[in-house]
Amino acid sequence: xxxxSLLLALCLLSFNVLACETSQNLPGENIVxxxxxxxxxxxxxxxxxxxxxVIKMRKYRIKxxxxxxGVAEQTEKSPLVLASQRADTxxxxxxxxxxxxxxxxxxxxxxxxxxxxxxxxxxRLAAVTLSPGCPNNCCDxxxxxx
Numbered sequence: 577x578x579x580x581s582l583l584l585a586l587c588l589l590s591f592n593v594l595a596c597e598t599s600q601n602l603p604g605e606n607i608v609x610x611x612x613x614x615x616x617x618x619x620x621x622x623x624x625x626x627x628x629x630v631i632k633m634r635k636y637r638i639k640x641x642x643x644x645x646g647v648a649e650q651t652e653k654s655p656l657v658l659a660s661q662r663a664d665t666x667x668x669x670x671x672x673x674x675x676x677x678x679x680x681x682x683x684x685x686x687x688x689x690x691x692x693x694x695x696x697x698x699x700r701l702a703a704v705t706l707s708p709g710c711p712n713n714c715c716d717x718x719x720x721x722x
Contacts, residue, residue, distance in 0.1 A: 596714035600715070601707065601708065604708075606704065608703045610622055612700070613700060616661035616664075618665055618666070629704075639706060640707045640709040641679045642675060642681070642706050644681070645684070647662070647699060648699075659684035660684040666702040
């Protein structure tokens with residue numbers, strides 16, 4: 577085997593060794609916070625719940641995106657505006673708690689029942705998903721923190 581063939585074989589072997597064996601990124605982390613009827617003000621207990629979640633999310637060194645969905649009931653006053661305000665409130669809180677430098681995707685929707693009806697207090701919400709990542713989009717042996 578000549579030196580060019582040997583070099584090519586070594587390159588191909590090293591490529592296979594470097595291939596990612598596990599997922600490219602970690603599963604999302606979720607939290608749902610609830611609002612009072614016709615309000616975009618987050619109650620104190622929900623602020624503490626969100627702050628605690630943010631502390632737990634510090635274990636992720638790489639954060640790809642934070643998705644926030646604000647939701648309102650159809651019967652609330654200006655429901656689409658209210659849903660948007662709820663999402664914006666949560667985004668502002670996350671930023672205040674130090675979740676900066678992470679891209680945000682924020683959207684709002686009016687809850688539309690499909691079959692099973694949720695109780696109203698479970699509809700007035702903002703749902704948050706943090707998508708953690710791994711170095712070079714490969715989680716092989718990646719530790720999320722202490």
